[in-house]
Amino acid sequence: EVQLVESGGGLVNPGGSLRLSCAASGFTFSAYSMNWVRQAPGRGLEWVASMTGDSAYIYYADSVKGRFTISRDNAKNSLYLQMNNLRAEDTAVYYCARETLSYLVDYWGQGTLVTVSS
């Protein structure tokens, strides 16, 4: 069974940093690209970043480029999102989601809430 479990969310001051983690199990983690997608309270879904299984290709939404860094440790079956210089508009539930070689974004975690506020 595919499982994705996010952690690391919390309350942070504007300008602060936070590192999210996503622990994967039930599949060969290194064979899949992974995504971060966020959802502001009461709002829709917004893609944040993607990384291929071999870490060769990394992509970011313009809204986070230069502030967020996606990374992974295939030995630990884990995906990360380092978020720096956080803004109020980054407040959201952050989901990790698996992506197959044929671009299918199929399984999502349960999400972790990040609140940026003073």
Place this chain on the structure above:
Amino acid sequence: DIVMTQTPLSLSVTPGQPASISCKSSQSLLHRDGKTHLYWYVQKPGQSPQLLIYDVSSRFSGVPDRFSGSGSGTDFTLQISRVEAEDVGVYYCLQVTQLPKTFGQGTKVEIK
């Protein structure tokens, strides 16, 4: 960026009746690999999104056959042939043909 426009934004349906959601993209979603990477998800209350339909019309594993997808190019439709109480939630389309990946605004489906 490809803009995804869903209509309607909300839908109230009597159980057993059909429902239809439209998703229009600002550019063709035909990928260089010959496929159209348009997906449909449902986010049930308090849950994370669940995949229903991929590549326009293929049902994901375990998805009931009352859900179907159709369309091509820039116009796509999700249909529920007979809505059930468990279908309550917000439905999103997603395109991954071109970066950035973009979602529709979501369509909230309620039961009358």
